[in-house]
Amino acid sequence: MGILDRLNPMQREAASTIEGPLLILAGAGSGKTRTLTHRIAYMIHEQGVNPWNILAITFTNKAAGEMRERVDDLVGGGAEAVWVMTFHATCVRILRRYIDLLGGYDTNFSIYDTDDQKTVMKAVMKKLNIDPKQYKERTLLSAISHAKDDLISVQEYERSTFGDFTKAVIARAYREYQETLKRSNAVDFDDIICLTVELFQKHPEVLESYQNRFRYIHVDEYQDTNLAQFKLISLLADRYRNLCVVGDDDQSIYKFRGANIRNILDFEQHYPEAKVIKLEQNYRSTQFILDAANAVIHNNYARKDKALWTDRGEGEKIRFMQCDNAYEEAEYIVDDIRSKVRNGGNYNQFAVLYRTNAQARLIEERLVLKGIPYNVVGGTNFYSRAEVKDIIAYLKTVENGQDEVALRRIINVPKRSIGAASIGKIEDYAEIRDYTLFQAMQYASEIPGLGKAAARIEGFVNLIRVLRAGLEDLGVSGTIRKIIDSIDYEEYLQDTYDEDADDRIENVEELYNKAVAYEESAEEPSLHEFLEQVALVSDLDNVDNGDGRVLLMTLHSAKGLEFPNVYLAGMEDGLFPSYMSISSGDQEELEEERRLAYVGITRAMDHLTLTAAKMRMQHGETQFNAVSRFVKEIPTELLDGYLPARKSRDDYDSSERFGGYESSYGRGFGEAPERKAAVAKPRAFGRRGSAPETVKPFIAQGVSALGAAGITKGVAGGGAPDYAVGDRVRHVKFGAGTVTALVSEPRDYKVTVDFDAHGPKVMYASFAKLVKL
DNA sequence: CTCCTTTGTCTTTTT
DNA sequence: GACAAAGGAG
Numbered sequence: 001m002g003i004l005d006r007l008n009p010m011q012r013e014a015a016s017t018i019e020g021p022l023l024i025l026a027g028a029g030s031g032k033t034r035t036l037t038h039r040i041a042y043m044i045h046e047q048g049v050n051p052w053n054i055l056a057i058t059f060t061n062k063a064a065g066e067m068r069e070r071v072d073d074l075v076g077g078g079a080e081a082v083w084v085m086t087f088h089a090t091c092v093r094i095l096r097r098y099i100d101l102l103g104g105y106d107t108n109f110s111i112y113d114t115d116d117q118k119t120v121m122k123a124v125m126k127k128l129n130i131d132p133k134q135y136k137e138r139t140l141l142s143a144i145s146h147a148k149d150d151l152i153s154v155q156e157y158e159r160s161t162f163g164d165f166t167k168a169v170i171a172r173a174y175r176e177y178q179e180t181l182k183r184s185n186a187v188d189f190d191d192i193i194c195l196t197v198e199l200f201q202k203h204p205e206v207l208e209s210y211q212n213r214f215r216y217i218h219v220d221e222y223q224d225t226n227l228a229q230f231k232l233i234s235l236l237a238d239r240y241r242n243l244c245v246v247g248d249d250d251q252s253i254y255k256f257r258g259a260n261i262r263n264i265l266d267f268e269q270h271y272p273e274a275k276v277i278k279l280e281q282n283y284r285s286t287q288f289i290l291d292a293a294n295a296v297i298h299n300n301y302a303r304k305d306k307a308l309w310t311d312r313g314e315g316e317k318i319r320f321m322q323c324d325n326a327y328e329e330a331e332y333i334v335d336d337i338r339s340k341v342r343n344g345g346n347y348n349q350f351a352v353l354y355r356t357n358a359q360a361r362l363i364e365e366r367l368v369l370k371g372i373p374y375n376v377v378g379g380t381n382f383y384s385r386a387e388v389k390d391i392i393a394y395l396k397t398v399e400n401g402q403d404e405v406a407l408r409r410i411i412n413v414p415k416r417s418i419g420a421a422s423i424g425k426i427e428d429y430a431e432i433r434d435y436t437l438f439q440a441m442q443y444a445s446e447i448p449g450l451g452k453a454a455a456r457i458e459g460f461v462n463l464i465r466v467l468r469a470g471l472e473d474l475g476v477s478g479t480i481r482k483i484i485d486s487i488d489y490e491e492y493l494q495d496t497y498d499e500d501a502d503d504r505i506e507n508v509e510e511l512y513n514k515a516v517a518y519e520e521s522a523e524e525p526s527l528h529e530f531l532e533q534v535a536l537v538s539d540l541d542n543v544d545n546g547d548g549r550v551l552l553m554t555l556h557s558a559k560g561l562e563f564p565n566v567y568l569a570g571m572e573d574g575l576f577p578s579y580m581s582i583s584s585g586d587q588e589e590l591e592e593e594r595r596l597a598y599v600g601i602t603r604a605m606d607h608l609t610l611t612a613a614k615m616r617m618q619h620g621e622t623q624f625n626a627v628s629r630f631v632k633e634i635p636t637e638l639l640d641g642y643l644p645a646r647k648s649r650d651d652y653d654s655s656e657r658f659g660g661y662e663s664s665y666g667r668g669f670g671e672a673p674e675r676k677a678a679v680a681k682p683r684a685f686g687r688r689g690s691a692p693e694t695v696k697p698f699i700a701q702g703v704s705a706l707g708a709a710g711i712t713k714g715v716a717g718g719g720a721p722d723y724a725v726g727d728r729v730r731h732v733k734f735g736a737g738t739v740t741a742l743v744s745e746p747r748d749y750k751v752t753v754d755f756d757a758h759g760p761k762v763m764y765a766s767f768a769k770l771v772k773l
Numbered sequence: 774c775t776c777c778t779t780t781g782t783c784t785t786t787t788t
Numbered sequence: 789g790a791c792a793a794a795g796g797a798g
Binding site: 020058059060061062063085086088111113114117136189190192193221222253254256257325355356357378412415417419420421425428536537538553554556557559560576578579580581592593596618620724 | 788
């Protein structure tokens with residue numbers, strides 16, 4: 001009878017548990033979206049929950065769109081009232097109503113993307129006299145971003161600096177950056193979340209209204225939430241505590257963006273009454289593919305133990321191919337795809353995944369050569385193209401005159417001969433009168449020293465005024481058209497770019513088309529909503545493989561997708577795992593890479609091919625990379641094709657850890673690796689021969705990493721286990737048993753115990769905490 | 774103010 | 789190898 005009949009028992013239990021906190025640990029391909037959508041349908045249809053009271057939060061628009069569609073299908077009428085949205089869209093919606101309560105912001109705020117943030121930071125550094133050679137804007141921005149992810153305010157950050165000079169610099173930059181954004185009535189991506197948290201904390205009445213509205217909350221991809229998002233969710237869920245989170249700690253791959261894997265690992269601590277349900281049946285891949293994925297991920301520590309299984313049968317072995325260079329790798333992959341399609345297949349059943357976007361190029365070239373249709377997912381965002389950003393900046397200036405980043409971008413584009421000197425004079429004037437830049441520009445004729453520039457500035461101000469006046473009649477698309485015409489933008493593009501002017505003009509037209517499409521679909525079209533979509537939607541969201549094309553994308557973009565045939569290209573130490581993660585000596589970074597490998601492997605339904613190149617151009621120089629350690633972590637019996645030399649734990653020495661770089665500075669180095677030397681010279685640094693500062697900490701950390709590698713057992717579980725095969729041991733949960741096998745693995749000892757009451761179990765020594773009897 | 778050459782950087786990137 | 793930013797010359 002019910003909606004839940006089509007679910008397996010565990011899925012059904014998860015879907016029917018609607019009261020109280022619930023953690024669904026959903027392995028790759030275990031039907032997580034299906035479970036969530038059925039849960040929502042069950043609530044509405046069989047438990048009489050008002051759709052209005054349900055919130056489902058995702059990370060990507062794509063995931064939100066998919067869920068929206070499936071909920072609509074299952075629920076039918078009334079489903080529109082369910083909020084299915086991304087974190088950012090949810091928060092923007094809340095801020096558009098209430099941000100003015102925080103003071104200093106107005107509800108027509110701009111949203112700054114990464115480029116805009118850089119622009120702001122550059123200005124901040126200039127203003128504060130921060131030496132750009134000593135501090136990169138990227139570093140400062142990422143420090144600020146991480147502070148915001150952790151809900152650390154400017155004041156708190158300032159208090160925590162103590163004698164730390166670098167932190168003090170960051171604190172100054174943080175304060176000025178935040179003040180600049182506020183002056184511009186703008187928020188960045190991180191602000192969207194943490195200002196909402198701030199709003200809830202400072203205005204309990206607002207929080208309460210949303211708590212009452214969202215009685216049932218779902219969070220997808222919970223493993224990727226950061227502290228701010230966690231706080232947001234826990235505030236919202238605090239009243240009714242009906243919080244359902246879904247995730248897979250093994251697929252947490254966004255630590256570098258502030259995701260905190262502890263949120264999912266510690267869910268039961270935060271919510272002691274929580275119910276935990278594991279979905280371990282995989283409906284996607286063959287057993288061999290799952291075995292390989294399980295074997296790789298088992299080398300990680302920080303994870304909840306689980307084992308994916310399938311009833312799909314063993315399937316085919318995983319293929320491994322090491323080519324001489326990256327060209328041959330591309331050739332191998334493309335030829336393989338072509339021959340498989342000739343034997344009856346469709347190009348849309350194939351995906352090539354890689355670690356870095358730069359790897360796409362060679363494969364693309366080969367695909368073009370063979371006339372195979374393909375799509376590259378990601379790479380450069382449509383909205384980050386200069387010509388698109390120009391028009392967007394005009395629109396932002398029309399919407400929000402305080403937006404300085406937008407204003408400065410267009411003030412002299414196309415060239416109006418308003419240069420740095422004139423802008424400086426306007427700035428001074430604005431400072432004295434406490435005006436915004438745009439306000440000051442309206443008094444150009446009064447500003448001393450502008451001379452002829454004053455008239456040109458007035459012309460510009462007038463243009464914006466006219467655009468504002470016409471907005472209501474013309475709408476968004478009409479205003480875009482008017483901008484293009486008034487500034488002769490297409491002519492400007494033609495003059496400025498000789499090579500690709502036509503492409504750029506096309507992009508501008510595409511933006512116009514998007515605006516038209518937006519106006520057709522929106523209930524109540526507005527400029528700020530259009531700008532919001534532009535800021536929050538990426539072209540990743542439009543990935544569609546209905547038209548028979550091979551898909552190329554990074555491993556990160558591939559999360560959540562599945563393909564019958566998957567190629568993982570560039571399986572090399574130094575590329576994947578990345579050079580950074582190896583050289584940092586930080587185990588956590590390496591574990592994140594390993595999770596990425598896990599994500600990659602589990603994208604494959606039937607056929608998985610791993611490829612590597614012995615020699616590859618990276619950053620303009622030839623690198624000789626060793627086969628990725630992740631390939632070596634896959635049991636030999638699952639691999640087909642050329643098999644790399646197997647490595648035992650003890651071979652994970654320095655030359656291996658920083659593997660593959662030997663050839664860059666002379667052969668024979670790897671034969672009898674002198675440990676210190678191997679650590680100190682992992683790689684021939686940039687061609688200009690300068691050893692960057694990173695080398696020093698690198699050496700220090702490298703040595704400690706080496707130390708850690710050398711005494712893995714110690715790190716793993718406080719030394720080698722004190723029991724051996726044949727010994728009797730006791731386990732907290734399973735009771736007494738006999739040790740039947742003890743295998744030393746890179747990170748830990750794998751111990752098999754035949755328990756008296758529960759039969760044989762395989763476990764990792766550091767987790768099992770077995771006591772010798 | 775603008776154009777051209779030199780210099781430095783370079784993982785991933787849901788929003 | 790590719791691209792952006794800074795610095796110097798016109």
